[in-house]
Amino acid sequence: MRPLTVRRLLWICGGLAAVLLACVVLALKLGAVPISVTDLVWNLGRVAIGRSDQLPTEYRLIVFDLRLPRILLGILVGAALSVSGASFQALLRNPLADPFVLGVSSGAALGSILALIFAPQLPFVTPLGAFLGAMATIAAVYFLGRRGGELDSTTLLLGGVISASFLSAIIMFLMTTLAGRDLRGMVFWLMGDLSTPVPPGLRWIFTMGLLVGIGAIYSTSADLNLLLTGEREAIHLGVDATRVKLVVYVSASLLTALAVSASGAIGYVGLLVPHAMRLLFGSDYRVLIPASALGGAIAIVLADTLARTVVAPTELPVGAMTAMAGAPVFIYLLRRGMR
Amino acid sequence: MSASDTSTHALGGRETSPRGARAERLNVEQASYAYSPGADAAPTFTLTATSFQAHERELVAILGPNASGKSTLLRLISGTIAPLSGRVELDGEETSRLDVRTRAQRIAVVHQESPMVYPALAGDFVLQGRYPYGRALRFANKEDIGIAHNALAQVGADHLAGRTIGELSGGEKQRVILARALAQQPRLILLDEPTLHLDIGAQVELLERLRQLAQENRYAVVVVTHELALAAEFADQVVLLQHGRCLRVGTPAAVYQRDLLEQVFEAPLDVEVGPAGRPRVNVRARRGEDAT
Numbered sequence: 001m002r003p004l005t006v007r008r009l010l011w012i013c014g015g016l017a018a019v020l021l022a023c024v025v026l027a028l029k030l031g032a033v034p035i036s037v038t039d040l041v042w043n044l045g046r047v048a049i050g051r052s053d054q055l056p057t058e059y060r061l062i063v064f065d066l067r068l069p070r071i072l073l074g075i076l077v078g079a080a081l082s083v084s085g086a087s088f089q090a091l092l093r094n095p096l097a098d099p100f101v102l103g104v105s106s107g108a109a110l111g112s113i114l115a116l117i118f119a120p121q122l123p124f125v126t127p128l129g130a131f132l133g134a135m136a137t138i139a140a141v142y143f144l145g146r147r148g149g150e151l152d153s154t155t156l157l158l159g160g161v162i163s164a165s166f167l168s169a170i171i172m173f174l175m176t177t178l179a180g181r182d183l184r185g186m187v188f189w190l191m192g193d194l195s196t197p198v199p200p201g202l203r204w205i206f207t208m209g210l211l212v213g214i215g216a217i218y219s220t221s222a223d224l225n226l227l228l229t230g231e232r233e234a235i236h237l238g239v240d241a242t243r244v245k246l247v248v249y250v251s252a253s254l255l256t257a258l259a260v261s262a263s264g265a266i267g268y269v270g271l272l273v274p275h276a277m278r279l280l281f282g283s284d285y286r287v288l289i290p291a292s293a294l295g296g297a298i299a300i301v302l303a304d305t306l307a308r309t310v311v312a313p314t315e316l317p318v319g320a321m322t323a324m325a326g327a328p329v330f331i332y333l334l335r336r337g338m339r
Numbered sequence: 340m341s342a343s344d345t346s347t348h349a350l351g352g353r354e355t356s357p358r359g360a361r362a363e364r365l366n367v368e369q370a371s372y373a374y375s376p377g378a379d380a381a382p383t384f385t386l387t388a389t390s391f392q393a394h395e396r397e398l399v400a401i402l403g404p405n406a407s408g409k410s411t412l413l414r415l416i417s418g419t420i421a422p423l424s425g426r427v428e429l430d431g432e433e434t435s436r437l438d439v440r441t442r443a444q445r446i447a448v449v450h451q452e453s454p455m456v457y458p459a460l461a462g463d464f465v466l467q468g469r470y471p472y473g474r475a476l477r478f479a480n481k482e483d484i485g486i487a488h489n490a491l492a493q494v495g496a497d498h499l500a501g502r503t504i505g506e507l508s509g510g511e512k513q514r515v516i517l518a519r520a521l522a523q524q525p526r527l528i529l530l531d532e533p534t535l536h537l538d539i540g541a542q543v544e545l546l547e548r549l550r551q552l553a554q555e556n557r558y559a560v561v562v563v564t565h566e567l568a569l570a571a572e573f574a575d576q577v578v579l580l581q582h583g584r585c586l587r588v589g590t591p592a593a594v595y596q597r598d599l600l601e602q603v604f605e606a607p608l609d610v611e612v613g614p615a616g617r618p619r620v621n622v623r624a625r626r627g628e629d630a631t
Binding site: 003005093094095219221222225226229232233235236240278284286 | 417419439440442443444446447448450456457458459462463464466467468470471473475476477478479483484523
C-alpha cells in the first residue's frame with residue numbers, strides 16, 4: 001500500500017515548479033536577440049528589488065514587454081488545457097479525451113468568432129462566446145457518444161472528431177465570407193498562437209477564471225479518483241456524482257474557453273501532458289491535477305520557445321509544434337488501447 | 340401455487356422469524372417499483388410488493404432467473420432508488436432517504452467487476468472504502484491505513500496489497516473488491532452476482548468467507564444470484580423472484596420445491612435433501628425420460 005501523502009505531493013509540485021522556472025529562464029534567454037543568462041539574472045534581480053528604472057531600454061522592451069507576457073500567457077494556457085484534458089479523461093472515463101480531440105476547442109473558437117460577429121461591442125464577449133461554444137460542444141459530443149445509455153469509447157471519439165471537423169468547416173466558411181478581416185492572423189489564431197497578448201483589461205479576469213477553474217476541479221480530485229472506477233461504484237462509496245460531474249464539466253469548459261479565447265486551439269496538450277504525468281507520478285488525481293497544470297505550463301513554454309526559434313526570425317504557431325508532437329502519441333495510445 | 344400461499348409467506352414478518360435473538364438489520368416491507376420509458380408511458384418492468392427481513396449475521400440470497408427483478412430489488416435495498424410504495428429500512432431508517440455519504444458508511448455494494456481505466460494498486464483500491472469517512476482531498480490517516488490492512492487480512496489478501504488490480508486473477512480480484520467493502524465498515528453488504536466470473540473453488544471460498552465475515556462483524560449480507568446450488572448450501576434465507584413477483588421467502592428447505600423451481604427456472608431439476616437438511620439441486624437432462 002502506498003497511500004498519497006501531503007509530503008510526496010509537495011515534493012512533486014516543487015520539483016515541477018523548479019523545472020518550470022528553468023524553462024522560463026531559457027525562454028527569456030532564447031529568441032531573435034540572444035541574451036546571456038548572467039544579464040538576465042542580474043536584471044531580474046534589479047526588478048525584484050524595485051529598481052526597474054535602471055534597466056536598459058532594449059532589455060525592458062524585449063524581455064519584459066515582449067517575452068515575459070508571452071511566457072506568462074503560455075503558462076496559464078498550458079495549465080488550463082492540460083487540467084481540462086485530465087478532467088475530461090475522468091469525466092468520460094476515456095484516456096484519449098482532450099479538449100482538442102473532442103471538438104471542444106473548435107466549439108470554443110466558433111463561439112468566440114460568432115460572438116465577435118454579432119456583438120462586438122459587449123465586454124468580455126470573446127471568452128463568453130468561447131465558454132458557451134465549449135459547453136454546447138461537450139454536451140453534444142456526450143450525447144453523440146452514448147449508446148444504449150452507456151458511454152461508448154469509440155462512438156465518443158468519433159463524435160468528437162466529427163464535431164471538430166464540422167465546426168472547423170463553419171469557421172472556414174465564416175472566415176472566407178467575412179471579407180476585410182486579417183485572414184492570416186485568424187489562421188494563426190486557429191492553429192494556436194501566443195503572439196497576441198491578452199488585452200490589459202482582461203488580464204485579471206482571465207487569470208482569476210483560470211485559477212478558480214483549476215481550484216474547483218482540484219477540490220473534486222478525490223471524487224474523480226472514484227468516478228474513474230465507475231460511476232455506480234462511486235455513488236455507492238459516497239460520491240455525489242451529479243454535483244461532481246456538473247462542477248468538473250463547467251470548470252473544464254471554462255478552462256478550455258479561456259485558453260482558446262486567448263490563444264486559439266492549441267491541440268494535444270490536454271492529451272499529452274496528463275498522460276506523461278500519469279506515467280511519472282501515477283494516476284491519483286490529487287497529484288495528477290497539479291502535476292498536469294505545471295507540466296502543461298512547461299510543455300507550452302518549451303513548445304512556444306521552439307516555435308519562436310526553429311525558423312527564426314519567422315515564427316511558427318505554437319499549435320503546429322504541439323500537434324507535431326501530440327498526434328503520434330495519440331496514435332500510439334489509441335493502438336495500445338485497442339490491443 | 341395459490342395467491343394466498345404467496346401472501347402468507349410474504350407477510351410472514353418478524354414474529355415468526357426463527358432467529359428472534361438476532362437484531363433485525365434490514366426490513367423490506369411491501370416495497371415495489373416500476374420502470375417507465377416516459378412519465379405517462381406504461382411501465383416496461385414492474386417489481387410487485389416484496390417483503391423480507393435480514394438480521395445481523397444472516398446471509399440472504401435473492402434468487403431468480405434473468406429479468407426476474409433481482410437487480411431492481413438490490414437497487415431498492417441499496418437506496419439508489421426509492422420504492423414506489425412500501426418501505427426499505429436499515430436499522431429503522433429508510434435507505435433511500437439517507438444522504439449519499441451516510442449511506443456509504445452503512446451499506447457496501449459489491450458489483451460484478453468493472454473495468455479499470457488506469458492501473459491501481461490493490462491496497463490503494465481498498466483505501467477507497469474509507470472515502471465516506473474522509474474530508475476534502477481524503478489523504479489517508481493511520482487509522483484508515485490500519486482498517487484497509489485489516490480488511491485485506493480478513494479476506495486473506497494481505498499479500499496482494501502491492502500488486503496492481505489488472506494482474507490479479509478473478510478470485511483474487513473479487514477478494515480485493517470485497518476488502519474495499521469491508522473497509523467501509525458497513526452494517527449491510529450487498530453483492531450483485533459475485534460468483535459470476537469465478538471458478539467453482541473460488542465461488543465456494545467466497546460464500547464461506549461471507550458467512551464467516553457476517554458472523555464475526557455482525558453484518559447482514561444480501562447476495563443476488565442465480566446459482567441455485569450455492570444459495571441452497573450457504574443462505575439462511577432465500578427470496579425467490581420471477582417476472583418481477585416475489586414468489587416465496589423462507590429457508591432454502593422451505594423454498595426449494597421441485598415443481599416451483601422447475602417452473603421458475605424453466606429447466607428440469609431434481610431436488611433432494613442433503614445430509615445437513617439443506618436441499619440439493621441437480622440439473623436433469625430431458626433425454627430418455629420415457630424410458631424410466
